[in-house]
Amino acid sequence: MPSTSSLSPPCPVRPSFLLSCFANHSPVLPDSWLARWQLVVSVAAVFNTVQNYATLKFTRRIYNAVPPHSPVTALQARTFSAWTLTSAVVRIYAAFHIHDKTIYDMALMTYLIAFAHFSSEILIFRTAKMNIGVLSPVLVASSSLIWMISQYDFYVKP
Template structure:
């Protein structure tokens, strides 16, 4: 167990400086648990996100959402550790654009989301991350937009 903790500590020390990589790591860890719950805890939490039309949320759509969330988590996890790489930075940034477009279309077009706690979390995380990453790209990658 101490070897695992040593490895984790060494990995955390190799992260790029600043709070943005730590934010991406935090969001990734939260997303892992969110992904897992879509497979095991039923529909309750996923239906909170899609509260506008909760009956349209099925076990299949919840698991698909969990898989999509996990893929996004992996991209953002790589971003946390390799934020200085322009292509990784852009990929992490794009993952938040995809999330914002998805949740925005579900709110405005398909009307499956409503302004509640289940929806506000993804909305706040995606917009905050996009603004933060947009403003910090040159600092981390050395390349302006």
């Protein structure tokens, strides 16, 4: 039986340490922070996909600038779910193939499309007002774009 001094200390309960605890104890996770970020965003997208099939409540928080009889319908939520799940699959694949130019480019494009969509809903179509529901995907998409573009030459080698 191993001594207690050779065992890793338990992970703190605070959410900010969960990813690093899991990453330090799992040989199956990608080896870079950008790849791990792709995985985290993908897992969140899968949960968002399930949520969109279950209820319109959270989708209506994003598209919150429309009248009570809004265009947020069950059909629209399922379509949004299909896109979200598709982007999650691309990003999961990118997490484990971060050096593959084609996959990297596809993942980068998913963030560009998401950023364009949410920005246009806020600025052009005016179906969304700034709140946490719409700010979250805008921040994730924009920060991911900046990170991926700035690290492109590091991860994608000719």
